Amino acid sequence: MTQEQTTTMAPFVIKDCALIALATGKRVQNLKELRDHLEVVPLSSLYYHFWGGHLYPGFEEREYANDLGEWAKHGLHDAALAEKLAIIDPSGFDDLEHMRQALLDVVEHRLEEAGAELWKPADRHFQFIRSQIVVFGTGRTVRHPEQLAEVIPGLSPGSVFYHFIDARQRLPRGEDDFRSWLAPGGERYARLCQGLSSIDPYFNSLSELREQLAALFSSFHGRSTDVEPA
Amino acid sequence: MSNLLESYAEVTGNAIVDQLRQLATPLRGMKVVHVNSTRVGGGVAEILDKLVPLMCELGIDTSWEIITGESDFYQCTKSFHNGLQGHRIAIPEHLLRAYEETNVRTAEQLRPVLEEADVVFIHDPQPAPLLDLCPDRKGTWIWRCHIDVSHPDRHIWRYLRHFLTNYDASVFSLAGFAQALPHPEYLIPPSIDPLSAKNMELSQDEIEAVQKHFGLDPQRPMILQVSRFDRFKDPLGVIQAFRLAREFTPGLQLVLAGGTASDDPEGEAVYREAENAANHDADIHLLLLPPDAHRTINALQRSADIVLQKSLREGFGLTVTEAMWKGRPVIGGDTGGIRLQVINYHTGFLVNTPEGAALRIRYLLQRPGRATQMGEKARQFVRENFLLTRQLREYLTMILAVRNGGTDRIELS
Numbered sequence A: 001m002t003q004e005q006t007t008t009m010a011p012f013v014i015k016d017c018a019l020i021a022l023a024t025g026k027r028v029q030n031l032k033e034l035r036d037h038l039e040v041v042p043l044s045s046l047y048y049h050f051w052g053g054h055l056y057p058g059f060e061e062r063e064y065a066n067d068l069g070e071w072a073k074h075g076l077h078d079a080a081l082a083e084k085l086a087i088i089d090p091s092g093f094d095d096l097e098h099m100r101q102a103l104l105d106v107v108e109h110r111l112e113e114a115g116a117e118l119w120k121p122a123d124r125h126f127q128f129i130r131s132q133i134v135v136f137g138t139g140r141t142v143r144h145p146e147q148l149a150e151v152i153p154g155l156s157p158g159s160v161f162y163h164f165i166d167a168r169q170r171l172p173r174g175e176d177d178f179r180s181w182l183a184p185g186g187e188r189y190a191r192l193c194q195g196l197s198s199i200d201p202y203f204n205s206l207s208e209l210r211e212q213l214a215a216l217f218s219s220f221h222g223r224s225t226d227v228e229p230a
Numbered sequence B: 001m002s003n004l005l006e007s008y009a010e011v012t013g014n015a016i017v018d019q020l021r022q023l024a025t026p027l028r029g030m031k032v033v034h035v036n037s038t039r040v041g042g043g044v045a046e047i048l049d050k051l052v053p054l055m056c057e058l059g060i061d062t063s064w065e066i067i068t069g070e071s072d073f074y075q076c077t078k079s080f081h082n083g084l085q086g087h088r089i090a091i092p093e094h095l096l097r098a099y100e101e102t103n104v105r106t107a108e109q110l111r112p113v114l115e116e117a118d119v120v121f122i123h124d125p126q127p128a129p130l131l132d133l134c135p136d137r138k139g140t141w142i143w144r145c146h147i148d149v150s151h152p153d154r155h156i157w158r159y160l161r162h163f164l165t166n167y168d169a170s171v172f173s174l175a176g177f178a179q180a181l182p183h184p185e186y187l188i189p190p191s192i193d194p195l196s197a198k199n200m201e202l203s204q205d206e207i208e209a210v211q212k213h214f215g216l217d218p219q220r221p222m223i224l225q226v227s228r229f230d231r232f233k234d235p236l237g238v239i240q241a242f243r244l245a246r247e248f249t250p251g252l253q254l255v256l257a258g259g260t261a262s263d264d265p266e267g268e269a270v271y272r273e274a275e276n277a278a279n280h281d282a283d284i285h286l287l288l289l290p291p292d293a294h295r296t297i298n299a300l301q302r303s304a305d306i307v308l309q310k311s312l313r314e315g316f317g318l319t320v321t322e323a324m325w326k327g328r329p330v331i332g333g334d335t336g337g338i339r340l341q342v343i344n345y346h347t348g349f350l351v352n353t354p355e356g357a358a359l360r361i362r363y364l365l366q367r368p369g370r371a372t373q374m375g376e377k378a379r380q381f382v383r384e385n386f387l388l389t390r391q392l393r394e395y396l397t398m399i400l401a402v403r404n405g406g407t408d409r410i411e412l413s
Helices: A031-038 A043-055 A067-074 A079-086 A096-119 A145-154 A157-170 A177-197 A206-221 B003-012 B014-027 B043-057 B071-084 B093-116 B128-133 B154-164 B204-213 B235-246 B267-278 B294-303 B318-325 B354-366 B368-385 B388-403
Strands: A012-028 A126-142 B031-036 B061-066 B119-123 B140-144 B169-172 B185-187 B222-226 B253-258 B284-288 B306-309 B330-333 B348-351 B409-411
Touching (some): A012 A031, A012 A043, A012 A157, A012 A177, A012 B388, A043 A067, A043 A157, A067 A079, A079 A096, A126 A145, A126 B388, A145 A206, A157 A177, A177 A206, B003 B043, B014 B388, B061 B093, B071 B093, B071 B154, B093 B128, B119 B128, B128 B154, B140 B388, B169 B388, B222 B235, B235 B253, B235 B354, B253 B267, B267 B284, B318 B330, B330 B354, B348 B354, B388 B409
Parallel strands (some): B031 B119, B119 B140, B169 B185, B306 B330
Antiparallel strands (some): A012 A126
């Protein structure tokens, strides 16, 4: 596809976002309570505990990639359960409801194994939190895929989250916004889309993701500086 | 952009100020009222002092009202405060009556304003009954709890809870503080204002003048705790930690700088306890500062090598945020909102005892390079998480979400 052809694409509108947290009132003290609450917490709670941590900067890399795994290890001191929970990645499911079932399978299986430890209390509670997301405009659009190489290094963490993580819950097939936008380009962008699909957001901070995305677009396109206001 | 918004943009960046403007657009012209119990002293008043004009700058018609009462009212609300933070307290019936009567009187004065408002923020328990006393209210009412209510006295919580159930939403600083209520409960940490007299940059001359005024020797190390004279702030534990640390750092100075708030009747008694514990030690400086001594506190925080906030219970601990903003490592009690801010070996240390505090004081005084690094990280951490603009963004998001039926996704673009 030539640059003339890409001008017929709808512009890529750059957005930003923030999460706001809410208590659910679901407080977990042992494995059985975890199972009971997992069955009923809103999906926005699973979203928060699996993706929300990306928007809350910390100083240390987390041992396990989601809040449930962290709590299983450091609250329940159940390393086996922590590993089984931590490997569950929202990207691997059609939607969060399917992921909930997978989580329940793991916890219920562990309950069967745990036997007498069913009621073993954790050192600290796990609080199910849910979130609401607010999406902002940034006043910037990109008309040509080539421009993304220049734009991505300047994206805010919220923009990276919105386009590369939140998109997976919004779009069919769990795509990110970049792949969705590039898809009509067909073969020309197939290698770029393949590169995008190989970047795993689960284990990287937003700044690391931004670096990886920038490097990918840069190596594919070289740089452009043509960013237009909306 | 207005001058005030421009000033914030210089500190926080343009992006968040632009987000505030987007959030404010659908709220423009609305009447928002905040109600608390004091205009001066304490973290709530300090936040409202800047939050209200900033909301006005964004085109939201925002005002600030207070509830005031007699000494029985303050005795009662102080007991609420202590009880909600975990002390077992029986409150005499006549104090509860004073509490309710004060709210009835306040409702008579404020009813027209409150019933007309589109959004009412009620801060802490003092004015909580006002909602039920405004039967013709038309707006969204939000209860903002600034207190650590993770382990409340059950009798007191049960008494207060029936005033809270009709609110449209409540706000707690941490997930662990949220109590069961029949409405959405938002989790929003408070914040500091980087432009206020307490947090703005000061000249070295002004800092040195404050040191001289209080007889502090700038050539010797100094540790500081800024807080009300309140038992939950553990001033006696700080004095004990200081004495343990001084055995290894001769010449160490301690400043305990506190004010009293007009709604806190216990402050003077706790000050006397600290005075007795200090026992005329020339290197322990107990400063009872007026509530408007913001620049003085700012200068003291900038003079300190280490700042302590050795609280036993803490809602959030804005003095921690203030110290971190000034690039100081903080040794804080392992409780409440201090845990959100003080990250071991990164922005300071969490401690549980005077001995723990003394150990960390010694560590940081022995390793000034490490202390400087932690201070730099602390300032950046505050910039990203605990400035007023972030808190306002979350308040405005919450208003939009609550008024739109609690939707999980708000699209402004």
